Amino acid sequence: MDRIQEIRKGSTPLLILSVLADKKIYGYQIMRELEKRSDGYFTMTAALLYPTLHQLEEQGLLESEWQGQPGTRRRKYYTITTKGKKALQASRIEWQNFLTHLFKTLQFSGES
């Protein structure tokens, strides 16, 4: 179980990038969208989400922009950058490769 948790945690940046792949949304929406897409399997706390968003921004994979007037309720919107799209694509291939081989191995073990 711990290993699955670790994999889930390790996949957080990838999941965030995939949610932001085609839209510009703010933190709260990212959390809900992730939950919706995974039928509630992938949930994350705000304490994990926001530092990860900032980290991705530091790495140049995301960009952010405050929208709304100061003093009123402003929201910080995140968008994926070209570098982020490339990283997402590379990660997708990597995960696909990993999962293909994992399933293949598991299937083989089951048959024998």
Added chain:
Amino acid sequence: MNPEDYLRALRAQLKGFSPREQDLLIEEISTHIKSGEDDTALGKEVERRRQKLMSEMGSPKQMGTGFRDIHRPGRLVDFLLILIPTLVVYILDRSFLTNELLNLSGMLVRIVITYSIFCVLMVAISFLRRSLYLKLYWIMILGVWLAGLPGLIFGIQNQGGALTSMYIPGITYLSYYSLPSPGGPWVEWILPSLILLLLLSFVVWMIWHIRHDLLSVTYACLLTVLGIWFFYQSTFEIHDSIVLAWIQNSFNLYAITTGPLASAIWLFVATWIPFIFLGLFFLVDRRDLRWLALALSFCASGILSLLSIKICAYWAYPLITDVLLPLSIVLPAWILEKRKKVQWQYDG
């Protein structure tokens, strides 16, 4: 925990950040909470929505640690990337740079070019690490080296002189005591001034990007003002007619009044104690302590000079240059931040 308590606890976790940075982080999380409170998908009643939301927040400590890990990464490495190269140059200087060597034709130019290339390398590393403090430090030192280069290449390269390297956080400079340059004012003043102006514009551009953090701006200003001041002061010293007699560099006099061992110990301590404070400035999280450490890292050698007044025959130089000048930058900035902080807390 209710939202107000959560945000208060989070702010307490963000103590190492500037008030402006704290405000932005708190605003983002506060917006998250408000978005959740408005989201009817979480429940019909506001209280129910709030409870569900708060259960998804994670602890303020975890969030604060997350932000600190991202926005303050590798400050120890950054500090070591200042300390270790400086230590290496210090050892090389003390071990190999003799007056005989320096009097060889063109030697000063070669040394300055070597140090400049070394600084370019450190600037490149700073950009790779995306570390603001490193960038400012090494760019400033590179600027001071480069500003001294025209005078050496076109003027005094064959006339020898004494080379003194000084190590103050932010300042490693070469002062060369020699005859006025035959290259004239262009070589001695105008060209170096243009280089320093270019450097200054770059620093101003960097300051614009960090304008929200007064502590970083102060650090940048200290490096710039003192770097430029030391450059001009060392050029003044070449011209006896311009030198203000009471502004004497205490380092020139320490050997006269005490024995060589005491002088060497004093010079070593005065050189390296500022780095201890610079290390504190880089590594601690408490903001007031960082302000104090920044001030002391630039004032420590001057304070030491004043305390050892027997060694330092002239007190005016360390008092003005090494104590009052840095304090005149740090103190108003610190007061300004304190006043702004009160305002922001009130606004919040």
